[in-house]
Amino acid sequence: MASAGPAAADGKEPLLGAGEAAAEGEEEEEEESRDVVETQEHYKSRWRSIWIMYLTMFLSSVGFSIVIMSVWPYLQKIDPTADASFLGWIIASYSIGQMVASPLFGLWSNYRPRREPLVISTAISVAANCLYAYVHVPHSHNKYYMLTARALVGFGAERTSAMANTSACQAVGFILGPVFQTCFTLIGEEGVTWELIRLQLNMYTAPVLFGALLGVINIILIFAIFREHRVDDMGRQCKSINSEGEENDALDQDTEGNVDHVAVVALNVLFFVILFVFAVFETIATPLTMDMYSWTRKEAVFYNGIILSVIGIESVIVFMVVKTLSKKTGERAILHGGLLIVLVGFFILLPWGKKLPNIQWQEIKNNSIPRTVPTEMLMPFWSLQEMQLPSNHTAEPVGCPLTQSWCLNTPMVYLAQYLSSDVLIGLGYPVCNVMSYTLYSKILGPKPQGVYMGWLTASGSGARILGPVFVSQIYTHLGPRWAFSLICGVVVLSLLLLEIVYKRLIAFSVRYGRMQEENC
Numbered sequence: 001m002a003s004a005g006p007a008a009a010d011g012k013e014p015l016l017g018a019g020e021a022a023a024e025g026e027e028e029e030e031e032e033s034r035d036v037v038e039t040q041e042h043y044k045s046r047w048r049s050i051w052i053m054y055l056t057m058f059l060s061s062v063g064f065s066i067v068i069m070s071v072w073p074y075l076q077k078i079d080p081t082a083d084a085s086f087l088g089w090i091i092a093s094y095s096i097g098q099m100v101a102s103p104l105f106g107l108w109s110n111y112r113p114r115r116e117p118l119v120i121s122t123a124i125s126v127a128a129n130c131l132y133a134y135v136h137v138p139h140s141h142n143k144y145y146m147l148t149a150r151a152l153v154g155f156g157a158e159r160t161s162a163m164a165n166t167s168a169c170q171a172v173g174f175i176l177g178p179v180f181q182t183c184f185t186l187i188g189e190e191g192v193t194w195e196l197i198r199l200q201l202n203m204y205t206a207p208v209l210f211g212a213l214l215g216v217i218n219i220i221l222i223f224a225i226f227r228e229h230r231v232d233d234m235g236r237q238c239k240s241i242n243s244e245g246e247e248n249d250a251l252d253q254d255t256e257g258n259v260d261h262v263a264v265v266a267l268n269v270l271f272f273v274i275l276f277v278f279a280v281f282e283t284i285a286t287p288l289t290m291d292m293y294s295w296t297r298k299e300a301v302f303y304n305g306i307i308l309s310v311i312g313i314e315s316v317i318v319f320m321v322v323k324t325l326s327k328k329t330g331e332r333a334i335l336h337g338g339l340l341i342v343l344v345g346f347f348i349l350l351p352w353g354k355k356l357p358n359i360q361w362q363e364i365k366n367n368s369i370p371r372t373v374p375t376e377m378l379m380p381f382w383s384l385q386e387m388q389l390p391s392n393h394t395a396e397p398v399g400c401p402l403t404q405s406w407c408l409n410t411p412m413v414y415l416a417q418y419l420s421s422d423v424l425i426g427l428g429y430p431v432c433n434v435m436s437y438t439l440y441s442k443i444l445g446p447k448p449q450g451v452y453m454g455w456l457t458a459s460g461s462g463a464r465i466l467g468p469v470f471v472s473q474i475y476t477h478l479g480p481r482w483a484f485s486l487i488c489g490v491v492v493l494s495l496l497l498l499e500i501v502y503k504r505l506i507a508f509s510v511r512y513g514r515m516q517e518e519n520c
Contacts, residue, residue: 049225052226056222062173062176062180063153064157065176066178066208066211067177067204067207067208069301071091072287073290074146077297078143081143085472085477091282094154095464097156098154098157098461099461105117118222118226119219121155122156126156126219127156128153132150132208176309178308181207184210185203203301259443260504260511263501264452264455271436271459272460274342274429277346277491278467279464280468280470284471284480289418291357291400291401291404292412292418295398297396311426312426314426318430323434332439335436339432339495340495341425341427341428341431342425345423349417350413351413351481353412356409357412360398404477413480440452442508445509471483
């Protein structure tokens, strides 16, 4: 061909035309880029970036759990007009912020370097924590400022939703958050005040200011260390996350067949229930203990912080054990067992007996009425008798408020019941969480999981929004008997749903007969 040019005198092949040469050069360059294994320097840089992401996940988890037990006491202190029903909106606002931010930051990260949304979201969390520390300053409507602050913290915390392989960091952050909160209770409710900038450093504001400081450190580390890297499973550098070519052709052969959408919908419902009941549990813990055991605000934060820390440690142990156990018994059976444990945990919380909780107005008007303190409520285990101890001479009202009419006719939930329920829910929740994720992934198989995982994320966000609002409204107006009975009913319905779809909750490859399922 004329475009090829004359053959060389030494017998070599003729030169290629400019267009063909460019095309072949691009193919060779692309092939070479796929075959080059990353260098040692690139490997170290990538892992430094991964550790920064782990740290980000950890700090975000700490930012949520470090105040979860002090929100209600702090809300009571800064705005006496707020009742327990408004607490539900405060807790739910975090998840509302996450849900709103998710598509925005996701779209941003698709078109721009991921460092940008990571830094901005962290900066929003820092600013929101600072706002939370100043919600006491306005003369009115303080509860709405707190609502805004928590929503912004959730908005900035959205960055964690895309880090699916950092659950261990999340668990550690969940454990250490309440530990930090418990330590900060030593500062006390008054603490110290910096009049120049109207900053109060006390047991409520110190945790969020500590979280803001960690966020600033996180931003500095992102700028200094974080670099974006993309490699395949063999350690080869990639130009795109989605590889093309022969590997995708082979993948297409493996993805023949349709996903069982009945199983997908069922697991979304089950996942919603799992997160719903745990959101109920973490929301109601502080109001319940203050009403039932006449704990002060400081005592409620301190004791519940310790309890939540122990539950966190229990959950990590369960996470490590359950995956090994699932290989022997199968995920479906363990999910069934986890839901049963959660059901028993909430059933135990139902009020029994005839003893009523201390009424708040009695505590104020009659100092001869004794308080029930934690040590006396542990003996004997189920029929706990209140010792006649002198009342604490504090101006802070304690006990069950008369604004909740059920306080006059609903038996108290004994501390032994509460602690037993904590242990069971702390055991059942991580079991259900891990198994639902595992089953969901297996049902989807090699199919693209982005949209389906979006559904699962939406289910979780919805649960964490509706759970706190639901329980705070029911608890405030009808009491713990109605609240926990309805939760038990929801869990029973989820168990029935699991029974109905039990045989459909199988791996994608098993459904199409490419392998035999073990432990049916």
